Amino acid sequence: MNSIQKPIVIVGAGFAGMTFALNLKNLNPSLPILVVDSESNFVFKPLMYEVLSNEIRSWEATPKFANIFSDAGITFLRNCLTKISFKENILEFSDELKLSYQYLVICTGSIPNSFLIKGVDENCYFFNDFRDLKKLKSFLKNIQKTSFNKKLFIVGGGPSGVELACKVKDMFIDQFEINVIEKSNEILNRNKIFNREQAEQALEKRKINILLNATVKEVSETKISISNEFGITSLDKDIVIWTAGVKPNLSYLENNEITKKFGRILVNNNLQIENYKNCFAIGDISIIEGMEDLPITAQVAMQEGNHLAKNIELLIQGKDPLPFDFQDNGEMISLGIGEASISGLGVTLSGKLAFEARRLIYTSKLPDITESLKSASSWIFQKKSIFKKFLKKDNSI
Numbered sequence: 020m021n022s023i024q025k026p027i028v029i030v031g032a033g034f035a036g037m038t039f040a041l042n043l044k045n046l047n048p049s050l051p052i053l054v055v056d057s058e059s060n061f062v063f064k065p066l067m068y069e070v071l072s073n074e075i076r077s078w079e080a081t082p083k084f085a086n087i088f089s090d091a092g093i094t095f096l097r098n099c100l101t102k103i104s105f106k107e108n109i110l111e112f113s114d115e116l117k118l119s120y121q122y123l124v125i126c127t128g129s130i131p132n133s134f135l136i137k138g139v140d141e142n143c144y145f146f147n148d149f150r151d152l153k154k155l156k157s158f159l160k161n162i163q164k165t166s167f168n169k170k171l172f173i174v175g176g177g178p179s180g181v182e183l184a185c186k187v188k189d190m191f192i193d194q195f196e197i198n199v200i201e202k203s204n205e206i207l208n209r210n211k212i213f214n215r216e217q218a219e220q221a222l223e224k225r226k227i228n229i230l231l232n233a234t235v236k237e238v239s240e241t242k243i244s245i246s247n248e249f250g251i252t253s254l255d256k257d258i259v260i261w262t263a264g265v266k267p268n269l270s271y272l273e274n275n276e277i278t279k280k281f282g283r284i285l286v287n288n289n290l291q292i293e294n295y296k297n298c299f300a301i302g303d304i305s306i307i308e309g310m311e312d313l314p315i316t317a318q319v320a321m322q323e324g325n326h327l328a329k330n331i332e333l334l335i336q337g338k339d340p341l342p343f344d345f346q347d348n349g350e351m352i353s354l355g356i357g358e359a360s361i362s363g364l365g366v367t368l369s370g371k372l373a374f375e376a377r378r379l380i381y382t383s384k385l386p387d388i389t390e391s392l393k394s395a396s397s398w399i400f401q402k403k404s405i406f407k408k409f410l411k412k413d414n415s416i
């Protein structure tokens with residue numbers, strides 16, 4: 020048994036960090052665990068579309084870290100990590116606080132990637148965190164009174180782009196002409212075929228234009244320039260929402276300090292950072308050697324958090340950690356107000372039933388995370404029996 024003199028420090032309390040901290044506390048209640056996050060609230064990102072459309076209220080999807088962690092007997096500190104001295108095991112924070120650790124878990128998530136395309140940072144809206152959501156919601160609220168057929172471009176035909184397009188169309192039927200720009204030859208090109216087909220139908224039904232094989236060259240205050248096989252076209256725009264990609268949020272790392280792959284921290288299959296065996300990186304910021312194709316999702320982040328909790332407990336007991344193995348539990352996408360598509364666990368489901376199943380599945384994941392959403396969504400539990408087959412106690416999301 021290895022003795023623990025200093026806390027196990029977790030920086031970033033999103034899907035990966037939250038799952039890790041709560042599971043480790045369950046496995047070993049006496050461990051000193053300190054969770055640090057720069058924000059005061061957890062954001063259940065898959066439900067951000069429903070917050071935008073007022074299908075759920077914002078507080079339901081954003082419980083306070085202080086409540087979650089104090090209920091679990093874990094210390095929470097709100098602070099922003101600015102530097103790690105790996106050799107000395109010291110962390111530095113924005114208010115100059117310094118902390119030392121015995122084990123460190125970093126999981127600071129993703130930020131939008133504008134790929135240095137001219138005008139994107141200045142002239143686009145994003146949809147990656149709660150600040151983005153509030154900004155977009157306020158824009159939509161203001162424009163609502165005066166608009167008709169305003170030109171809305173959504174860049175990126177992945178899940179975020181498609182889900183947003185359907186939701187916004189259902190919220191403002193005639194107010195926006197919506198165009199989804201995708202650089203490959205199909206939308207949702209990394210998703211399940213069933214969900215892709217459902218999404219294509221949902222977009223067609225809503226008369227949302229899809230521009231395939233098209234890339235954005237520049238976004239100005241009034242125009243968007245798009246390149247395709249016919250050349251570059253500059254189009255008038257009222258709003259552009261950028262969902263074309265994310266990059267790891269690693270501003271606290273110095274260049275070449277640790278090994279990276281595709282910009283993300285390279286970890287071995289025990290989720291350890293090379294050369295620093297007491298340091299781990301999980302969730303969107305990391306990539307596992309030999310498992311480079313894993314999607315950047317909450318499902319992966321939660322499974323990694325769960326697995327790492329077991330590994331840390333093994334290490335503390337003086338045993339060897341076990342390799343991580345990903346289990347694909349399927350995927351769910353929302354497709355407008357009251358509709359969704361689900362594919363996984365041998366089941367496919369679409370439409371209103373899928374929407375209710377999706378909400379129920381998320382709600383079933385939340386009891387560990389938040390009491391608020393559980394109580395606010397109690398109506399959905401009445402339908403629990405219909406969806407029993409989806410309700411595996413796992414980390415699908």
Ligand SMILES: Cc1cc2nc3c(=O)[nH]c(=O)nc-3n(C[C@H](O)[C@H](O)[C@H](O)COP(=O)(O)OP(=O)(O)OC[C@H]3O[C@@H](n4cnc5c(N)ncnc54)[C@H](O)[C@@H]3O)c2cc1C
Binds near residue numbers: 066301315318
């Ligand atoms: C709109 C949207 C919808 C999505 N829908 C789905 C879905 O349906 N299914 C799915 O599987 N995935 C979905 N995802 C992806 C999923 O949300 C991410 O993959 C997941 O959040 C990654 O978990 P994480 O713990 O790595 O990062 P996050 O959950 O983003 O958490 C990172 C945490 O780190 C904190 N942090 C960042 N920097 C610092 C710092 N310097 N110091 C201290 N704290 C810091 C942040 O405040 C945050 O709390 C969606 C993403 C978005 C944006």
